[in-house]
Amino acid sequence: MYLTELSQTSYEDLIIDLYTDIGTKNESEGNNMKKLVCMVLAAMMLLSGVAFAEGKLSIQGSTSVTPLMEKLVAAFPDKSVECEVQGTGSSAGIKAAIEGTADLGMSSRNLKEAELAELTPIIIAMDGIAVVVNPENSVKSLTKEQVSQVFKGEIVNWKDLGGEDAPIVLISREAGSGTRDAFEELMELTTEKDGKKLSLVDFAYPIVASGNGEVKQNVATKKGAIGYLSLGSVDDTLVAAKIDDVEATPENIKNNTYAIARPFIVVTKGAPRADVQALIDFILGAEGQQIVADNHYITMG
Amino acid sequence: MNRTSQKAIEALFLLSAIISVIALGLILWFILMKGIPALREIGIWEFVSGDLWMPSADLYGILPMIVSSLLVTLGAVAVGTPVSILAALFLTQLAPKKLANAAQVVIELLAAIPSVVYGFFGLALIVPTIDKWSGGYGGNSLFAGIIILAMMILPTIISVSATSLKAVPEAYKDASLALGESITGTSYRVMLPAAKTGVFTAIVLGIGRAVGETMAVILVMGNTPRMPDFFNKGLAALFQPTRTLTGNIAIEMGYATGLHEGALFATATVLLVFIVIINLTLWWIQKKAGSVQ
Numbered sequence: 286m287y288l289t290e291l292s293q294t295s296y297e298d299l300i301i302d303l304y305t306d307i308g309t310k311n312e313s314e315g316n317n318m319k320k321l322v323c324m325v326l327a328a329m330m331l332l333s334g335v336a337f338a339e340g341k342l343s344i345q346g347s348t349s350v351t352p353l354m355e356k357l358v359a360a361f362p363d364k365s366v367e368c369e370v371q372g373t374g375s376s377a378g379i380k381a382a383i384e385g386t387a388d389l390g391m392s393s394r395n396l397k398e399a400e401l402a403e404l405t406p407i408i409i410a411m412d413g414i415a416v417v418v419n420p421e422n423s424v425k426s427l428t429k430e431q432v433s434q435v436f437k438g439e440i441v442n443w444k445d446l447g448g449e450d451a452p453i454v455l456i457s458r459e460a461g462s463g464t465r466d467a468f469e470e471l472m473e474l475t476t477e478k479d480g481k482k483l484s485l486v487d488f489a490y491p492i493v494a495s496g497n498g499e500v501k502q503n504v505a506t507k508k509g510a511i512g513y514l515s516l517g518s519v520d521d522t523l524v525a526a527k528i529d530d531v532e533a534t535p536e537n538i539k540n541n542t543y544a545i546a547r548p549f550i551v552v553t554k555g556a557p558r559a560d561v562q563a564l565i566d567f568i569l570g571a572e573g574q575q576i577v578a579d580n581h582y583i584t585m586g
Numbered sequence: 587m588n589r590t591s592q593k594a595i596e597a598l599f600l601l602s603a604i605i606s607v608i609a610l611g612l613i614l615w616f617i618l619m620k621g622i623p624a625l626r627e628i629g630i631w632e633f634v635s636g637d638l639w640m641p642s643a644d645l646y647g648i649l650p651m652i653v654s655s656l657l658v659t660l661g662a663v664a665v666g667t668p669v670s671i672l673a674a675l676f677l678t679q680l681a682p683k684k685l686a687n688a689a690q691v692v693i694e695l696l697a698a699i700p701s702v703v704y705g706f707f708g709l710a711l712i713v714p715t716i717d718k719w720s721g722g723y724g725g726n727s728l729f730a731g732i733i734i735l736a737m738m739i740l741p742t743i744i745s746v747s748a749t750s751l752k753a754v755p756e757a758y759k760d761a762s763l764a765l766g767e768s769i770t771g772t773s774y775r776v777m778l779p780a781a782k783t784g785v786f787t788a789i790v791l792g793i794g795r796a797v798g799e800t801m802a803v804i805l806v807m808g809n810t811p812r813m814p815d816f817f818n819k820g821l822a823a824l825f826q827p828t829r830t831l832t833g834n835i836a837i838e839m840g841y842a843t844g845l846h847e848g849a850l851f852a853t854a855t856v857l858l859v860f861i862v863i864i865n866l867t868l869w870w871i872q873k874k875a876g877s878v879q
Contacts, residue, residue, distance in 0.1 A: 373840060373841065374840065374841035376642075376841065376843060377840075377841055377842070377843050380843040380844065381843075451721060451722045452721060452722050452723035453723075454722065454723055454725075459809075459837055459838055459841060460639075460640065460641040460642055460811075460838060460841065460846070461641060461642070461838065461841030461842065461846070462841070466642065481640075481643040481644065481645060482642065482643050483638070483640060483643055483645070484640055484642065484643070487638075487639075487640065487810065487811060487812055488812070490810050490812055490815075490826050490827060491810055491827070492726045492808040492809065492810065492827045493808065493809040493810055493811070493827070493829070493837065495809075495837050495840070495841075503726075506714070507717060507722070507725065508722055509722035509723065
């Protein structure tokens, strides 16, 4: 499974070995040797990439599911299966699964009807979406209605939410993000126009962060910022606001009191291959679900 | 033997020239091949005049990005050009030789700093500073983009202007000074007009750098795919987050598939048109200057 990484490490050892050899030779010869060695190594790495591309398990999709999937894959006992996890976004992952370029797609939003016709979804965990504010912000509790108004741009100052007189800085996500799709759906932040579902958040001029990490960085550094991100990604640089007086915790999502939650889904096209099925079984099994729980996601039991 | 090696070297030169042409050809072919079908499907007019970019709703309008790209570029040139030209005049006309040489090194270094470093600097210093002054809103904005880009185009405009100022015959300066004009007056009224072709070239090159800049503007501009709302907000719209054409491609390419991906290539096509216009302008300036001489 860690074949690529392992082999790279051994290349590095090889470089060190070769350099040690070169050290004993004279200067100009050594330089030429170095160049040659570098070229050969570069070629080997390129070739190894191609060689290893066969027979590996490609997992693509949601950047929210990716950190969890990486941990699950790392713990997967069958080391003969090499897995490659790529965070490309939910929509991209679903597309890749439909086209067959990914063996397993990851999504952090529910599938659309057209997608369901082609794919089999399996929920591997639930994840809350936390509404996060800067730790210095005095507002740490909001109603669902308030959150919705804030992200529509109807409330633009923290004083209207019981905080300081300071402008609200909205942090949203880029188009294609599963977290954004799920958040907009759960918070009713879309409107129908000419049969097209428009995002109302864009009309409120949010800063667009690409990825959970960038949301975190923005909220952590801007005192008046508010954003949303995967509950599993919340750390002590920001505060997850209470929604309708309910704290965003895995327990509260499980007992249905914290309402902003969405499923983490893996999708396969048709009947999965044996190695893919083994991975899914592992994820849904006791050990996999323990990893889910350990990383602050909600288990499926 | 000598002749064979001569031929071989000529062939090598030719090959190198062909490689650069092939590189350009490949890029053009690839962008157009991916971009044009998307343009057809969306409709060219809808694409360049639509003011909503919402790929999830299949809405692909890049007018906000075109406007932002133009505004941030014009803003950067408006801020950067006077500073650059005055700096170039100082370095070539007024500064002692030692200082001028030292400044030359500094300017070259400024030009060599990678754009991501400029962006990071902007994110760490300029954005929080604007946030502080504006009471918490407006750090990631058009304004921050203008400031960063103005800094980035300084070295281009200064060095190209300085080169053309140095090329002005010394006799012009001597004659002006002998007639009793002050050194600043000479710089401004004699040397600068004499070097104007070079200065215009410098400005256009600066525009070219600003339009194509990606990394630095992504980091500081906030990247909302909306037009700065000057109609309702007036100048305060300078402090709204907005997205450039380059930013649109870079931000979403990792997530894009299908028509969305095609629309990003179509964005690149529009960007390409911009670059061609800039290069034609440059060519026109130089041709005009050539015919005058």
